[in-house]
Every structure is written in structure tokens, then in C-alpha cells.
Amino acid sequence: MKILVTGAAGFIGMHTSERLLARGDEVVGLDNLNDYYDPSLKESRLARLTPHPAFRFVKMDVADRAGMERLFAEEKFDRVIHLAAQAGVRYSLENPHAYIDSNIVGFMNILEGCRYSKVKHLVYASSSSVYGGNTRMPFSEHDSVDHPVSMYAATKKANELMAHTYSHLYGLPTTGLRFFTVYGPWGRPDMALFLFTKAILEGRPIDVFNHGKMKRDFTFVDDIVEGVLRTLDHVAEPDAGFNADQPDPSRSNAPFRVFNIGNNNPVELMAFVEAIEKALGRKAEKNFMxxxxxxxxxxxxxxxxxxxxTGFVPATSVSDGVGRFIEWYRGYYGV
Structure with missing residues (x-):
């Protein structure tokens, strides 16, 4: 198939593109290579993809309406994996407009492109952050997600609503995947694993929030990519049993689905830190905040x-996943 992967120079985007190419798909990778974090890391990821004869890179912002219209009209993609977004919960407190431009306007351009070029399936990144103030565990797609606690979360919930509208009006099959704390080699520098590793190796203290009383469903990137590809290959369909009197938020009488994709095994933050310490052979000095x-x-x-x-089952333990990240980090940065 010919597949558009947006955010292809990103963490999940690079790994996803590699897997698609390995199985014989043609990939057009789109990214704006912005400076939210070190662009050289994005360029290094991209350098892993560009030698492949079935990969082509397009430098463009998804918020570029005219550019996106041309891209879809010219390329005639079979399917789209939309991973480009302004990421980060904390940054959304400082620069909320960036989230509207990328995550709302950009997603609108993706939906319009899919609609007019008759894309057969749109798979897009949502986020566990949509659960916001929910306290019932584990988080279920059948629960309401109407209480976001960050602008990032609000834009991801909006994406799910926008996708449903296009599934309903135009029959566009859409599937949203709510990612849960993805980590692994080539990961983002603003994520805890990267920040902790860098600080420990540099002999600096790490900031441990909520006084260490945090739990995260840390999910290794290879497991995430396996789930993304399985989802791409299982096109969303209308749910014949959908009950409009008691509507389920995760499905519809339109070709629309929303799924959690995580490790299904929350880990205490302090246990995660211990796994990093063990892999590095060093103890961390901790600032509890x-x-x-x-x-x-x-x-x-x-x-x-x-x-x-899809048959998705996560397969990577935190100790194994952290070890593989540390191995990559030491090799990439020569430390």
C-alpha cells in the first residue's frame, strides 16, 4: 500500500515507518522538523529512512492547508497514519496556540485530504491524557472523557470528535489510538526516561513529581508500532449493535473506533527510576516535587x-525496554 505517515521524523513516526517499509509498503513521510526539541535528533531519525527506495520525505507542516491539499491530490494515498502533533502536556500550559495550530487545524487538513482523496482508513494518535480527571482504573474506552486537565488533552479529545464527524458524514473509516506513555530508543528528550538518563549520567539530580507517588502505563515503542500496524490493517467498521439511546464513546453506527494502546501494567515511578539506575549502574539524586x-x-x-x-498483546517488560533505551542513548551520545 501507499501510506502517508505524518510526523515521520518523530519518535513513533520513525519506528512506524521502518516497520511499514520492512513489510513492503511505500511510505511518504511528512514532518516540519520544528525546534520543539533538538532538530538534529529528528534529522538523525530521518537519515535511517531516507536510504530506503520505497521512502520519500516531504517537509511540510500539517497546518499548511494549501500544501496539504496538493499533497493528497497528487499522491492518492491508500491509508494514512497521522502522528504529527504538538506534543507535551506541560508545554501546552506555556504555548496553547501551538496546539490549536498543529493539533486542530492540522487534523482538519488531514480529514479533508482523506475525504477528497477517498483514503480507505485513517489511523491517528490520540492520547491517554484524554482521561483527564478520571479516577476509575483501568481507563476504559467505554468511559466518558469529558474532563480534560490540559489543552493538549482537550485537542486530542477534539480530534476524536472531529474524526467521528467525518466518519458519520462521509463514511471515512477512522481509528483513534490513545497512546499510554511510550518510551524506547530514539525517544523524545522531553520525556522522563530521557531526562532522567541524561541527568544521572551528568551527575545532576532528577526532578521526581508528586513526590514519587506516580504510576504510568509505560509502553515500549515496538509494542506500540505492532498495535498501530495491526490497527491499520483492521479497517474501522460501523458497529451493528450500537445503541443510540446509550451511546458508547468508543464506537458508532459510523465506521469509527477508538482504542487504548498501552502496556496494561502500570508501574510506580520510583520502580521505573530503579530500572534506570540498574541499567546505568548509578544511583540518582532525587528532588521530590x-x-x-x-x-x-x-x-x-x-x-x-x-x-x-486486532490480537494486540504488549510483550516488552519495563526492565528490558529501559535497558534497550540506555543502550541506544549511550551509543548515540557516546557516553
Whole structure:
């Protein structure tokens, strides 16, 4: 198939593109290579993809309406994996407009492109952050997600609503994947694993929020990519049993689905830190700090729906995944 991967120079985008190419798909990778974090890391990821004869890179912002219209009209993609977004909960407190431009305007351009070029399936990145103030664990797609606690979360919930509209009006099959704390080699520098590793190796203390009383459903990137590809190959369909009197937020009488994709095994933050310390052979000096605005104390994915739909089962332990990240980090940065 000919597949558009947006955010192809990003963490998940690079790994996803590699897997698509390995199985024989043609990939057009789109990215704006912005400076939210070190662009040289994005360029290094891209350098892993560009030698492949079935990969082509397009430098463009998804918020570029005219450019996106041309791209879809010229390329005639079979399917789209939309991973480009302004990421980060904390940054959304400082620069909320960036999230509207990329995550709302950009997603609108993706939907319009898919609609007019008759794309057969749009798979897009949502986020565990949509669960916001929910406290019932594990988080289930059948629960309401109407109480976001950050602008980032609000834009991801908006994406799900926008996708449903296009599934309903135009029959566009859409599937949203709510990612839960993805980590692994080539990961983002603003994520905890990267920040902690860098600080420990440099002999600096690490900031541990909510006084260490955090739980995250840390999910290794290879498991995430396996779930993304399985989802791409299982095109969303209308749910014949959908009950409009008691509507389920995760499905519809339109070709629309939303799934959690996580490790289904929340880990205490302090246990995660211990795994890093063990892999590095060093102890961390810790600054214990309060919970930050927009953050939540715990995430935990119920992945039974995705398992039933695609057979997805996460396979990587935190100790193994952290070890593989540390190995990459030491090699990439020569430390």
C-alpha cells in the first residue's frame, strides 16, 4: 500500500515507518522538523529512512492547508497514519496556540485530504491524557472523557470528535489510538526516561513529581508500532449493535473506533527510576516535587478492546525496554 505517515521524523513516526517499509509498503513521510526539541535528533531519525527506495520525505507542516491539499491530490494515498502533533502536556500550559495550530487545524487538513482523496482508513494518535480527571482504573474506552486537565488533552479529545464527524458524514473509516506513555530508543528528550538518563549520567539530580507517588502505563515503542500496524490493517467498521439511546464513546453506527494502546501494567515511578539506575549502574539524586498543573497521578490502560479487535498483546517488560533505551542513548551520545 501507499501510506502517508505524518510526523515521520518523530519518535513513533520513525519506528512506524521502518516497520511499514520492512513489510513492503511505500511510505511518504511528512514532518516540519520544528525546534520543539533538538532538530538534529529528528534529522538523525530521518537519515535511517531516507536510504530506503520505497521512502520519500516531504517537509511540510500539517497546518499548511494549501500544501496539504496538493499533497493528497497528487499522491492518492491508500491509508494514512497521522502522528504529527504538538506534543507535551506541560508545554501546552506555556504555548496553547501551538496546539490549536498543529493539533486542530492540522487534523482538519488531514480529514479533508482523506475525504477528497477517498483514503480507505485513517489511523491517528490520540492520547491517554484524554482521561483527564478520571479516577476509575483501568481507563476504559467505554468511559466518558469529558474532563480534560490540559489543552493538549482537550485537542486530542477534539480530534476524536472531529474524526467521528467525518466518519458519520462521509463514511471515512477512522481509528483513534490513545497512546499510554511510550518510551524506547530514539525517544523524545522531553520525556522522563530521557531526562532522567541524561541527568544521572551528568551527575545532576532528577526532578521526581508528586513526590514519587506516580504510576504510568509505560509502553515500549515496538509494542506500540505492532498495535498501530495491526490497527491499520483492521479497517474501522460501523458497529451493528450500537445503541443510540446509550451511546458508547468508543464506537458508532459510523465506521469509527477508538482504542487504548498501552502496556496494561502500570508501574510506580520510583520502580521505573530503579530500572534506570540498574541499567546505568548509578544511583540518582532525587528532588521530590509536587504534582504539576495539567498532570495526573496515574494512568492504566484497559487494552482488552484492542486485543479483541486486532490480537494486540504488549510483550516488552519495563526492565528490558529501559535497558534497550540506555543502550541506544549511550551509543548515540557516546557516553
Amino acid at each position: 509536587p504534582l504539576q498543573d495539567g498532570d495526573v497521578p496515574a494512568t492504566y490502560a484497559d487494552t482488552s478492546e484492542l486485543n479483541a479487535w
